[in-house]
Every structure is written in C-alpha cells, then in structure tokens.
Amino acid sequence: MEIGELLGSGRSADVYAIDGDRVLRRYRMAVDARQEAAVMAYVAAHGFPVPSVYPGVGGGRSTDLVMRRxxxxxxxAAVVDGQITPEEVGRVTARLLRRLHAIPARVSDDPQDRVLHLDLHPDNVMLTARGPYVIDWCDSREGPPGLDCAMSAVIVAQGAVDEESPLAAPARAALAALLDELGEAMDFGAGLDRAGAMRSVNPGLTAREVGLVDTAVRLIRELGDG
Ligand SMILES: Nc1ncnc2c1ncn2[C@@H]1O[C@H](COP(=O)(O)OP(=O)(O)O)[C@@H](O)[C@H]1O
Ligand SMILES: [Mg+2]
Structure with a gap:
C-alpha cells in the first residue's frame, strides 16, 4: 500500500491520503485501532454519518485504520472561516449526539446504554457535501448517553472560558446553542461531574487546559440554570 500526502494531524494520529477515495489513520503510539473500526462499522450500518472503514486493508499494523476519504x-475550521455560525455549530453537534444515541448499544446488556463517542466536538466533525460526518472514534465506549452530551459540553465550554483564546466568544455562543438543542438529553448532574473528572485526567490535555475544566463545568451549570 502506497502512502500519500499527510492530510491532517491531530493529538493522537496522523492521517495520510492513500488515493482519491481512501485515507490511512495511523496512531503515533501503540493504540489498537481495531476496536474503533468495529464501532464505526456498527454505527455506519445504523445509518450514522461516519466514514466507511476497510478492515484488513493496509499493512496490517494494529495502529492503522483505513477509511473513506x-x-x-x-x-x-468552518466557523473560523465564517462559513458557519457558532450557533449552527452547537445545533449540529447536538443533533449528531441525539442521532448517535438513538442507536441501540452494540455490546452492553444495559438497555439504557448507548454507543458514546466521548470526544464529539467541532474539530471531530467534517462538513461534507453529504452533510456532517463524525471522525476520531478513539475514545468511544458504551454507557449513559447523558455522559456523552456532558463531555461535548465540557470540551466546548473549555474553549468558552479560555480568556486567551480568540474563539472564547464563539465557543460560548456554540455552547448555549448546544445545550438548548440537547434539552433533556443533557445530564447536568452526575454525568457532568463524571465528564469533568474524565476530562481532567485526559492525557492529551496540557496542564493549562486541565486547569479550565472546573470553570467550564461551572459555566455549563450556570447556563443550565438560566
Ligand atoms: N476520513 C477522513 N478523510 C479526510 N481527512 C480526514 C479523515 N479523517 C481525518 N482526517 C483529517 O485528519 C485530521 C485528524 O484526524 P482525527 O481522527 O481527528 O485525529 P486525532 O485523534 O489525532 O485528532 C482531521 O482533522 C482531518 O483533517
Ligand atoms: Mg480529532
């Protein structure tokens, strides 16, 4: 398999073109991508917008995932460029969460559990001609859907409370729209506490980012009470 140009680099992986139709996502650390490929195939089979995965294609490294380009x-990027409003970002994120949580769990026996993405934020949604697609399923697992909603809210709220960020004001507007569109699906109680605690021990965050989590959780509760 020939690997082409580097299309994107996130916190954990590099994404390379293979050809016009497929990309290779390769973890920079020893993470097994097979679990996430199985989850992506499962939600895709339920009509959820994720890139199709090609299991077994590629060099066979466990860190590799081949998917549709x-x-x-x-x-x-679209909100920074002014192609979409912050309010739309919040609403699209909420609708994707609700749609994901309408799918039955893949492995859990608990009827309340759903597939959770747990990192569904604006940089993990790609706006395609066929609508928004959700990428980056490495944190995915099953559990209560309110936790997933709370996690997305905490991530957006961290941007909103970052006084050094030029995106603080749009992130706040996106957060308000996210919470509004989530309505009853959002868990402002134990789910929000748990999302904050999980975010605080996320090894991908800097100490400064971890320092914003408590303020982010407080902002979410203020908006929820208002
Ligand atoms: N299926 C895809 N097609 C085209 N580009 C992609 C695809 N998946 C990811 N990318 C690009 O790679 C970047 C990083 O991907 P992502 O899965 O979010 O990795 P990370 O975990 O490192 O954040 C994305 O922002 C996007 O630019
Ligand atoms: Mg990402």
Missing amino acids: LSGPTML
Whole structure:
C-alpha cells in the first residue's frame, strides 16, 4: 500500500491520503485501532454519518485504520472561516449526539446504554457535501448517553472560558446553542461531574487546559440554570 500526502494531524494520529477515495489513520503510539473500526462499522450500518472503514486493508499494523476519504473542512475550521455560525455549530453537534444515541448499544446488556463517542466536538466533525460526518472514534465506549452530551459540553465550554483564546466568544455562543438543542438529553448532574473528572485526567490535555475544566463545568451549570 502506497502512502500519500499527510492530510491532517491531530493529538493522537496522523492521517495520510492513500488515493482519491481512501485515507490511512495511523496512531503515533501503540493504540489498537481495531476496536474503533468495529464501532464505526456498527454505527455506519445504523445509518450514522461516519466514514466507511476497510478492515484488513493496509499493512496490517494494529495502529492503522483505513477509511473513506472525506472532503470538506472540519466544523472548527468552518466557523473560523465564517462559513458557519457558532450557533449552527452547537445545533449540529447536538443533533449528531441525539442521532448517535438513538442507536441501540452494540455490546452492553444495559438497555439504557448507548454507543458514546466521548470526544464529539467541532474539530471531530467534517462538513461534507453529504452533510456532517463524525471522525476520531478513539475514545468511544458504551454507557449513559447523558455522559456523552456532558463531555461535548465540557470540551466546548473549555474553549468558552479560555480568556486567551480568540474563539472564547464563539465557543460560548456554540455552547448555549448546544445545550438548548440537547434539552433533556443533557445530564447536568452526575454525568457532568463524571465528564469533568474524565476530562481532567485526559492525557492529551496540557496542564493549562486541565486547569479550565472546573470553570467550564461551572459555566455549563450556570447556563443550565438560566
Ligand atoms: N476520513 C477522513 N478523510 C479526510 N481527512 C480526514 C479523515 N479523517 C481525518 N482526517 C483529517 O485528519 C485530521 C485528524 O484526524 P482525527 O481522527 O481527528 O485525529 P486525532 O485523534 O489525532 O485528532 C482531521 O482533522 C482531518 O483533517
Ligand atoms: Mg480529532
């Protein structure tokens, strides 16, 4: 398999073109991508917008995932460029969460559990001609859907409370729209506490980012009470 140009680099992986139709996502550390490929195939089979995966294609490294190549900006890039409003970002994120949580769990026996993405934020949504697609399923697992909603809210709220970020004001507007569109699906109680605690021990965050989590959780509760 020939690997082409580097299309994107996130916190954990590099994404390379293979050809016009497929990309290779390769972890920079020893993470097994097979679990996430199985989850992506499962939600795709239920009509959820994720890039199709090609299991077994590629060099056979466990860190590799081959998937369909998407074309379009991430929702974060689109809001920075003024192609989409912050309010739309919040609403699209909420609708994707609700749609994901309408799918039955893949492995859990608990009827309340759903597939959770747990990192569904504007930089993990790509805006394609066929609508928004969700990428980056490495944190995915099953559990209560309110936790997933709370996690997305905490991530957006961290941007909103970052006084050094030029995106603080749009992130706040996106957060308000996210919470509004989530309605009853959002868990402002134990789910929000748990999301904050999980975010605080996320090894991908800097100490400064971890320092914003408590303020982010407080902002979410203020908006929820208002
Ligand atoms: N299926 C895809 N098609 C085209 N580009 C992609 C695809 N998946 C990811 N990318 C690009 O790679 C970047 C990083 O991907 P992502 O899965 O979010 O990795 P990370 O975990 O490192 O954040 C994305 O922002 C996007 O630019
Ligand atoms: Mg990402």
